[in-house]
Amino acid sequence: MRRRLIVAALAALCFFPASQATVGQQPDLPSTTKPAYTKVESQLSDLAQRAIQDGVLASAQLAAGAPASLNGQVAVTIHHRNAPAAIARAVEQRAGVVANVEADLVEAYVDLLDVPDLSEHPLVERVTLIRPPKPLGSPRRRSRAVGFGNIVSEGVIRHNARAYHNADMTGQGVKVGVIDVGFEGIRTAQANGELPGQIRRRCYTRVGRFNQRLAACEADTAHGTAVAEALLDIAPGVTLYVANPVSLTDLQRTVRWMANRGVKVVNYSVSHAWSGPGDGTSRFSNSALKTVADAVQRGILWVNAAGNEGRSTWSGAYRDRDNDGVLEFNNNRLERNRVRLARGESVIILLRWDDTWGGAATDLDLYLRTGSGTLVARSVDRQNGASSDDPIEGFSFTAPRAIGGAAATLTRYFVRVEHFAGPAPAWWQVQAFTSQILQRRQAGRSVGEPADSADPGVLAVGASNQLRAAALERFSSRGPTRDDRVKPDIVGVDNADSDVWGPWFGTSQASPHVAGLAALLLQTNPTMTPVQLSDSLKESARRRGSPRPNNTWGYGLAWLRTPR
Ligand SMILES: [Ca+2]
Ligand SMILES: [Ca+2]
Ligand SMILES: [Ca+2]
Structure with a gap:
């Protein structure tokens, strides 16, 4: 079957191409430092930094592992200060491909090696990865013989x-x-x-x-x-x-x-x-x-x-009872939230908290580690009240494929949230786009x-x-x-x-x-x-639950009255 990496990178397990599982599980991510490039989204900054360390060939390979890419270039959104022509020109000068130009943003394919330089353009506010959207359904694992009409x-x-x-x-x-x-x-x-x-x-x-x-x-x-x-x-x-x-x-x-x-x-x-x-x-x-x-x-x-x-979202009040800067998912000071991923499975994990969008003053960071503590993904944007600071972190991650092991084997990973700086927010929320479940979760707000x-x-x-x-x-x-x-x-x-x-x-x-x-x-x-x-x-709609509407069924099960 033909698969483009562009969307497949975010799609459910069954859509994932066999060829892609090389990037995103790098075991050598820095765990304590902030991103190298201040105007670049954390995951993109880490990719660019790695490309610069490893050279041109690695750059194309790393780009292919990004959520969306084309011919070794990564798809990005460049948010700018109403300078569409100047930013489009800056992309083209670096042999990038301009895709969409809007008053305050440009979508483009660029070489990872050029991301830091582009981001330093005085009219650029922020550079982020384009993450194609997530489909909300999948076939059963065991599909029946297909019929004809x-x-x-x-x-x-x-x-x-x-x-x-x-x-x-x-x-x-x-x-x-x-x-x-x-x-x-x-x-x-x-x-x-x-x-x-x-x-x-x-x-x-x-x-x-x-x-x-x-x-x-x-x-x-x-x-x-x-x-x-x-x-x-x-x-x-x-x-x-x-x-x-x-x-x-x-x-x-x-x-x-x-x-x-x-x-x-x-x-x-x-x-x-x-x-x-x-x-x-x-x-x-x-x-x-x-x-x-x-x-x-x-x-x-x-x-x-x-x-x-409904089973892969956590939402709750700020808790750090042992005062170590690692947020707790329950009253027992649980600081890591387990999610089991199939080999080759791709997930997006997001974190947001109660703060000002375009001026976030609290800096929380999001990490994913293996059971033995190896850091495999992180989102550690800096938030310190600037007009481009938002109270969100997020990354995409692909679990490594088995070497000889059964594809269905699930591996444990742990989500962890750290409070880097700023006042404690009233609430915070984690959502994982995966067919798996989070160990600690709330159905509400999902x-x-x-x-x-x-x-x-x-x-x-x-x-x-x-x-x-x-x-x-x-x-x-x-x-x-x-x-x-x-x-x-x-x-x-x-x-x-x-x-x-x-x-x-x-x-x-x-x-x-x-x-x-x-x-x-x-x-x-x-x-x-x-x-x-x-x-x-x-x-x-046929009423289900009470009151009407409610947060499980809304107004109920959809039902058309027989037409007269
Ligand atoms: Ca039909
Ligand atoms: Ca703690
Ligand atoms: Ca942060």
């Missing part, structure tokens, strides 16, 4: 879409977008009659570049194909638009492209790294939170998977971004197993949000059948079921606004 998701019955189908309402005339990370097998799904013969598309081949060839959308993973299939089972008559944006700016532009073509419902079964304090705001112009609000403004109902991090948007035109969708629809999936992310709003908004079913993956799991599948329901509603009343659609779906 006529596979219908059980969601059709579980959400009462059948009542609409019986009345010949299948979403005809409604334009729906599926934005995802990859659409492997999409042409096979068309040939099998599981997806429409005509699909409008915007297929990205790298940051900033796209074309009309479906083959280009087929890279990386079948996740998007499985998502589209679930949506089309609920609403087989819709006009389908697909896109696989890589960067946040790609996502912004994809939304405008879809809105300009009259798309009224978008499904996004994807999470991004935090870009703000968790109250729905962000100081960054390219934040996914701003993009989804822009979509709603343009008349699009945004349906987003709530996240699968809804991802941008599902945690405060915009009423955004629906965050949790997942319940279609065979046991009275219980929420344990992994399904729960509310409240960091600022105590109720999430998710509604729940859809997963473990429903598909052609591409057979039955599969995740809020990734629950979400397009709900997006399909919205398309059915729109056909009967094409003038409904995003907020009216969202309200209607919440109102007709």
